[in-house]
Amino acid sequence: MAIRHLAVEEILTTAYPLRAYAFGGSPGPVDLDELRRTWLPYQEGNRTLVAETADGVAMATATGIPMRQNLRGRVLPMAGVASVTTHPLGRRQGHVRELLQRLLDEMRDEGHLLSTLYPFRPSFYERFGYVGLAAARTATFPVADLAALLRADLPGEVRWTRAGPGYPEYVAFLDRCLTGRHGFAVFPGYRQVRVRDDDDRWLLTAHVDGVTEGLLTYRIDDHGGTLAADDLLAFGPLARTLLLQFLGRHVDQVERVSMVVAADDLPELWLTDLGVVCETRVTRPDHAAPMARLLSMDALDGLPAGAGRCRVELTTDRWLAGTWLLDGATGHLESRPHSTGDSALPVATLTAAGLSALAYGVLDPAELVIRGLGVVPPDAAVELRRIFPRDLPYLHANF
Template sequence: MAIRRVSSEERLTTSFVLGAYAFEASPRSARRADEFRGYLPYNEGNRTLIVEEDGAPLAAASAIPMRQNLRGAVLPMAGVAGVASHPLARRQGHVRTLLHQLLDEMRDEGHTLTALYPFRPSFYARFGYVGLPKPRTVTFSPADLGQLLGADLPGEVGWERIGTGYPVWREFTERLLRERHGFATFPDYRDVGLRDRDERWLLTARVGDVVTGVVTYRIDDHGGELAADDLLAADPYARALLLQFFARHVDQVERISVQVPADELPELWLTDLAVHVEARVARPGSSAPMARLLSLDALTGLPAGPGRVRVELAGDRWLTGSHLLDGTTGSLELLSGSGVDAAAPSATLTAAGLSALAYGVLDPVEVHLRGLGDVPPDAAVELRRIFPREVPYLFADF
């Protein structure tokens, strides 16, 4: 039994086959194997590892070299995907072994963060991952947007297929990557699949030559649903311009659905807007994302509040030791060693506990309640100053 890296056409008979059985309807027709070939260009830069025995693949896992915004810093992030086992080889530790090696390699290459969508959150919690908010699906009738039809809004909208408008969409997501905490983007070789499939309309909001919002969507049928992907807007005017365009479909579709970040409040968009907001999390098939720090280098230099605390990191493969976290200058500094400022409040954290604080998803008290660390009250005060709560928006769905 051995672990090795596969690339290019080897994926056709290894990781793609295992992934198709794990995540698709099966059995599929023989033509499905031919369709796999079309996926190769969009996986070319991934790192894919397999466990095999006598030449037969037993398990596979891939990492996509991505980038993510952590509290204003854009850092290399390993997006873990395609984790699958042969049905006769499950629960034998193959995935655990693969993930250890995969994350070791990605960390060695400089990826300081990692994120994924879990098949079972508790499984990945053992690897130090912590949950992130799932985007909300907002559903409403286009008739309820009628008050926007007469609104005089600054700017204008553009409308085209994503196949031609892709450069504009990509440029705007790059802007949000720099501006939005938690935002992540695929590498170019993966993202162009959206352009090449050309299965969406692209709607843009502009003020002069500046793009202020984008959203992709499709319509399933006359009298059906206008299903939009993530509504990405730089400000309320841009959001209103995009919704104003959707209002013009009142005699074409019955309902509109759109994805929004967890901190968006659609019920306050308009008066008399009857809206259903849902974030459904279930397993298998409808999971919220998870993420973690792979290296403490991710924290160095982050914007931070004026806190000062010692943390002892315990029980993790990648984050260990005693460190002083100092945000008194407004830029987080890390000093290592058990003797560093022994007078500072101290806490013991797991990797998931520290990751939860860095991503802004848990308060220090919640970290303690969740069993992700021992956080005395004085240390909680300092950690809360260093890492104020902030809602991350992962955006990329892999």
């Protein structure tokens, strides 16, 4: 099986048929001219690989998207992995494994220190060093329950436009979220610009003292129906309340509001008498929680850290294997190769998924042992908790 890169135009005839079969209803008509106009331009900066038979039949494809992600306050190059698909006659033959190794090799060589994806099967990707992140939740509530906010005199203002004209402000706000929120990730410009080009959302922003402090994009499905919003993004309760107050003005237009909120957000505490249903749905294969991993130990250097010190032995990983000293004594993490000579130093043996879980702040060292992601003696657990305090990430980008 030969692996090669696809030119952009080849994606339509080589990779897209497998994607359409895997992720859509089939069979069905394919309008290549329409796809060339409405879909292909947003793939031009991606890295798409294909595994082919000797006679040129595509058996599997995978795509890497050059993104950026915040890891504990540092914005790092991140490889988003998407559209991993296999021909129905080529499944369970190792094609995806070979593609992923090649794709991550290349993305890492280009400087991408992290990687995230939405898995078709989490256990498969755990063997590749990925660990699960918290899934965003959907909050649904009657718009009439926002009535109390209509009487509130709040400092600040909201502005309302369509996503196309408001795109520059949209991009600027996402970049601010990127620098301010652990786990937050954004697409490259060639992909993100589709929000402007599609122009199929309303864009609502909240402003306090002249600064954009909150943002929400949404659509209305029908009169008397649902105002369906994307991610609620706000720096603080005032901006969030300004956005909700605006939504409350739709009480005679729609019945309910549905929006995406971060896993650590608590809509039930936003407002007295707000009847809200918060749902996190994780099923296979249609609703996956994201996963992430470190691709290089360089991702850890300079992260904010507590004053812990531990030797970590990383096993059976293509990209991270080795023995490393993790030292947070200065308040910023240092990671460097380390010999096994210092018997007084606490030692933990981790998989790549185990170390990624600590770096992303999603699991405690004791949970790594329970999950089979490492061997962490009590003294090492103490040090690793100091180095990597729990910190729930919020990926935001959905690909």
